[in-house]
Amino acid sequence: MTPQRFPKITAEALDDLRGRIGQAVEDDAYVRVATRDAIRNFALGIGDPNLLWLDEGYARQTDHGCLLAPPSFLYATSRVVGGYVGGLPGIHAMFAGTNWRWFRPIRVDDAITTQALLKDVILKRSEFSGRAVQQIYEVRFANQDGQPVASADSWCFRTERDAARRLGKYRKIEPHRYTSDELEAIWQDYQREEVRGASPRYWEDVDIGEELTPVVKGPWTPTASIAFLLGWGGLYVRAHRFALEQYRRHPALAIANPQNVPEPPERVHWDSQFAQQVGVPAAYDYGPERVSWMGHLMTNWAGDDGFLQELNVEIRRHNIVGDTTWCRGKVAAKEVSEGQHLVRCQVWAENQRGEMTVTGTAVVALLTRV
8 A cells, every 4th residue: 555645634723724714815917017028928838829819910000009919818827816725734725717807908017016825725525535625715906006917716625645645537548649641730720720910809799609719729638837937936936045945934835856856746738747636647738828818719709809708617537648629609699788798608618528628608898780
């Protein structure tokens, strides 16, 4: 029998965590100002070619008059919304979703401030790890003028690493090896991606049941993790003395690698050997990365004049090394509310095994011909 290596969820630690509900949380950030370079790095990290984020000359010709940031850029401005959790030392955290609501676009050179608090702690049964703790945070975002930019409820599931490894829910899954024909088919799907851009999409022209042009991502590799980190910043990625200072402040983050050198649990996103220690068959993507892909799907469809108001995404399965993700959606409803012409969409993502890895909903405000 494999010996217990990592801590368990204890009643005392759970009571301590519940005692923090409603309390403000110190929120650090990788990016505080949406500079041109910060926006570009984030867009490149999620693989989003929208010129509204990348081309200043193009963006100046739009009604916005300047570069905008992808809506999910706000992940780079808050560690909490991206999955940073407190309490339950040594218990693994798996990002599981975000309910986003945006109030205005993020413009180039906006300075973003945040307010974060622990909203709820829920004990659940889990096929993956026997039991899990859902840990939900609320984060509010404002710009330099004090105007609200967005709010989000974001959550992780805390799981016992040893229990998840022992149960082995996904142990039979192996990274996919691609044929040349499969890779060519994926490339053709990339070529079919449609960025609506400057061509207006009018509310009257949208039909219920209409399918969105899919967006493909992958095959996913640890290199993709690095690209996303360059734009997002990560949670515990530190080097040299800054890494050791972090481990001294938070000893549970220091997990020895095969050389007995401490590294953070975040290495599940590039180290398959360690990912197996937490019950996953191989290294897997970041949850905020996948939510951002769904945002990419929606802003492609909405065009420059549409505004993504809501995006509610649940992460349902791990996206491991070699997985390809097709982000999909369809129009579920149309309505007029407070003078706004809104379209509600169902969104989901599937991998090459036909498994649904994401489910969610989105709301977009569109132009009207009236």
